[in-house]
Amino acid sequence: QVQLVESGGGLVQAGGSLRLSCTASTHTFDFSTFSVGWFRQAPEKEREFVSGMSWSRDITKYAHFTKGRFTISKDDAKNTAYLEMNNLEPEDTALYYCAALRWGSAEDVDYDYWGQGTQVTVSS
Numbered sequence: 127q128v129q130l131v132e133s134g135g136g137l138v139q140a141g142g143s144l145r146l147s148c149t150a151s152t153h154t155f156d157f158s159t160f161s162v163g164w165f166r167q168a169p170e171k172e173r174e175f176v177s178g179m180s181w182s183r184d185i186t187k188y189a190h191f192t193k194g195r196f197t198i199s200k201d202d203a204k205n206t207a208y209l210e211m212n213n214l215e216p217e218d219t220a221l222y223y224c225a226a227l228r229w230g231s232a233e234d235v236d237y238d239y240w241g242q243g244t245q246v247t248v249s250s
Contacts, residue, residue: 131150159228163226180231207224207226
């Protein structure tokens, strides 16, 4: 069973930046045919959508709270997806997950593959 693996989380001060990465557990996973979504879940809160990119990389979608601070990207040659996060706020503290769906759009709800998450903590 293919699994996605997130990395790049950590502890950062408010106003700082992080770049999250998402790869697959097997090199045969072809990111070029998958849409990617990033989600997050803070303690005692529901998981929420952060950003999505269509499989063809031509359509992106962002949650309102990203406010131009976050950028999603997908490097098909490296089989890796990214979420660049700038000007981080304490409210961004959460476990961040990536997900992938074959031939998906930028705003899917159900994904075929999920990662275990990477923790992002923003101190004030």
